[in-house]
Each structure stands twice: as structure tokens, then as C-alpha cells.
Amino acid sequence: NAGVTQTPKFRILKIGQSMTLQCTQDMNHNYMYWYRQDPGMGLKLIYYSVGAGITDKGEVPNGYNVSRSTTEDFPLRLELAAPSQTSVYFCASSYRTGDGNTIYFGEGSWLTVV
Amino acid sequence: EDKVVQSPLSLVVHEGDTVTLNCSYEVTNFRSLLWYKQEKKAPTFLFMLTSSGIEKKSGRLSSILDKKELFSILNITATQTGDSAVYLCAVNDMRFGAGTRLTVKP
Secondary structure, eight states, rough: OOOEEEEEEEEETTTTOEEEEEESSOOOOOOEEEEEETOOOOOOEEEEEEEETEEEEOOTTTTTTEEOOOSBBBEEEEEEGGGGGOOOEEEEEEEOOSSSSOOOOOOOOOEEEO | OEOOOEEEEEEEETTTOOEEEEEEOSSOOOOOOEEEEEEEOOOOEEEOOOOOOEEEETTTTEEEEEETTTEHHHHHHHGGGGOOOEEHHHHHTEEEEOEEEEEOOO
């Protein structure tokens, strides 16, 4: 089973460049998330989506954009890369019912901005 | 502002020891608390807790939630070197603590 797939795994960007991190899930989950994890830190929520066509800001949304045109896909866009965006990015999904549910993570994307 | 605080931030023990990891939280509209283990890559799910006082167990790991005092603990008994990892606590799917880095020495 594929689960949550994110690409690319590694990327080096120059300051000011743009890129999109792709994320797709095949579990028909309604919720999808993007987190970033800086070295030695926990995960911080960037954006999340409760279903196709609906997105919302998390804790650290500045410098990022997302869209959710289908249930399966939730790409994360960096418009003008900055060194502060050097981090590991995790996409995740869950089937949220009343109390919440297990979050399934992708394997991570290591991004360096130089 | 919602907050999740884990303690200790790091812990070094020897094989066979028992450890207790703590997670306290202040969030609006609590729904669930989740524990994850993170080794080199993505976090892997351990437990989801929604009700106070009900212990969840999986082998040598167990966890319990106290919704009155707003905390949860994760216990690991008879630790092994394979338990070395960062343990993350998350509340309502979205707010993670900084994690506790556990190192188990042979």
C-alpha cells in the first residue's frame, strides 16, 4: 500500500526560487496536513485541509501556499524561498471522525535553501 | 494560545530501565492526544487517547491521559536499545510538542 507519498525527497533551492512539494494519499482520507520540522524540534503545522476545496492556516503559514483540488492531492508551494525555510517537510493525512484519528505521515522532504 | 509541553527534553538510560515521558497541554476544544515514535524518518503512531484514566498498552509501552490535570504520560518498561528515538506528543492532530529524545545505552 502506498499510503502517503511525497516528492521530492531532497531538494536544494536558491534564495528567491519557487518550488512545489507534491503530496498524494490513496486512503481516501478527508484531512491532510503539511508540517515542517526543524533540527531538534517538534513538528509545526503549516497548513491543513479538511476536504477537497477547503484549506486553512496552521501555526506557521507565512511563505507557503496550498491547494486541495482533489481528495488525494495536497501540494505545498514555496513562492520565494528563504534560508529560514530550510527544514524537513512532512505531509500527512487522517480520516477524522469526532475525536480525531491516527495521522499517517509521508517519508519527508529535506529542503535546503542557500 | 494552544500549547503542548513535553518533558524531559532528553533522557539517557540503560537497558532494562523503566522510563516515564510527560506531555502537558493547554488547548481549546480538546479532542485527542496522540503519541508518536520518531527514529530517522517520519513519526510512527503509538497511541491515541481520548478518555481520562483508561490505560492503553502495547507490549512494553503504555500510556494514560488525565483530562482534569491536562497531561499524559508514556511509560516504557524494560527499555531496549531499539527504543532509542524521539517521542512526540500531539494534541488534536495539529499541535505537537518538541519531543523527548530517549537514548538507551547497552
